[in-house]
Amino acid sequence: MRPPSPAVVRMRCGGSAVRAQNSMAEVKLVNVKKIYPFVSGEEKKSKKKKKGEEPAEEKKVNLQITDKGVVAVQEFNLDIADKEFIVLVGPSGCGKSTTLRMVAGLEEISEGELYIDGKLMNDVAPKDRDIAMVFQNYALYPHMTVYDNMAFSLKLKKTPKAEIDRKVREAAEILDITQYLNRKPKALSGGQRQRVAIGRAIVRNPKVFLMDEPLSNLDAKLRVTMRTEIRRIQQKLGITAIYVTHDQSEAMSISDEIIIMKKGVVAQMGSPKDIYYHPTDEFVADFIGEANFIKGTVKGMQGNDCVVTVEGREVTVETDTPRDAGAEGEIVLRPEAIRIAPEGLLPCTVELSCFMGSYQNYHVRLEDGTLVKITDSCPLNKRVFEVGERAAISFDKDCAHLL
DSSP, rough: OOOOOOOOOOOOOOOOSSSSOOOOOOOOEEEEEEOOOOOHHHHHHHOOHHHTTTOOGGGGSSSSEEOOOOOEEEEEEEEEEEEEEEEEEEEEEHOOOOOOHHHHHHHOSSSSEEEETTEOOOOGGGGGGGGEEEEETTTOTTTTHHHHHHHHHHHHOOOOHHHHHHHHHHHHHHTHHHHHHTTTTGGOHHHHHHHHHHHHTTTTOSSSEEEESTTSSHHHHHHHHHHHHHHHHHHTOOEEEEEEEEEEEHHHHOSEEEEEEEETEEEEEEEEEHHHHHHHSSHHHSSSOOOEEEEEEEEEEEEEEEEEETTEEEEEEEEESSSOTTOOOEEEEEEOOOOOESSSSSEEEEEEEOSSSSEEEEEEEETTTTEEEEEEEGGGOOOOOOOEEEEEEOGGGGGGEEO
16 A cells, blocks of 8 residues: 655755756655566575575565565655655665665666656666765765865766856855865765765755765764754755665654665654654564553543553553454553653562663563663652662653554
């Protein structure tokens, strides 16, 4: 079933000469599929195993095997609005980079259709798609200066020298790398090199910006800085962007819409807030952020909310769909949404109590054996529970979601 089109987020961008008045940069993928056919003899070899040997199941965790070959992406449908920042996220082998490469034209689409601004792109060469791609390894020419790296694609198009100089310097000013234009890549830090790679894409004035894990080679602190910079640049220039990452925090912090992929299909799409608080299944809840799962039995509906019995006690939670009495379900609770006190909704025993500076980290065990993780913020003026103490947890219904 085709997922609904993501909400359109309109950016009020400041004017910039770098960003010419391109036509609307909308991207649409319709029933897109990528199948890697078996090479000669591979199918037979994959089925053959020694006597008494079990097949290697781990190779099929994120891939579907069919008679046609290995399905890396299946029935992928997506509408990306103009100026929207979309992030594809998921575990290794889920098909996110393959999807991005199909948009770029670096991978052939096995089935389905790709449109950019309403034009079918399946058979259009990558250089003619009016897209720019930023890779995780920067892909800079080591023998060229920063200026020449950024100007290279414009020189290939025989762009007038004055226009090249204007575009390069404007992009350098936006990225704060003007002082490095005469340096070579080896004289730059990782963050500076990534800015140059982004600048090389900006000067081309593309309709669509594609980024394949561009920050994975940077240290943790620099990644936080650079993802903020990328978001600022995208908003300033008003470029439609598709970004691939395996980092959930990165996906949450920079996107208008997140597409979570699993085994080549879309597991869920929506705004970061919607996905975080209203996951569709356990995989999504566990993949985006940290989550607790508490089993319960539905007692009945109370308006749009659901009354669930947990350890003989009734709790009220949110649900996306009505549930029948007696149905089993799991309540999803984020660690920061749970309160711990001497008395509360569900009794527990403290198994871990760890001071983390801005918060106290607890692991508690409910009476039915369920382990619950708690992030208790601002612990300075609060009672701290020690290991072995009896306590109880509570939570608000709008922070609890029933799967």
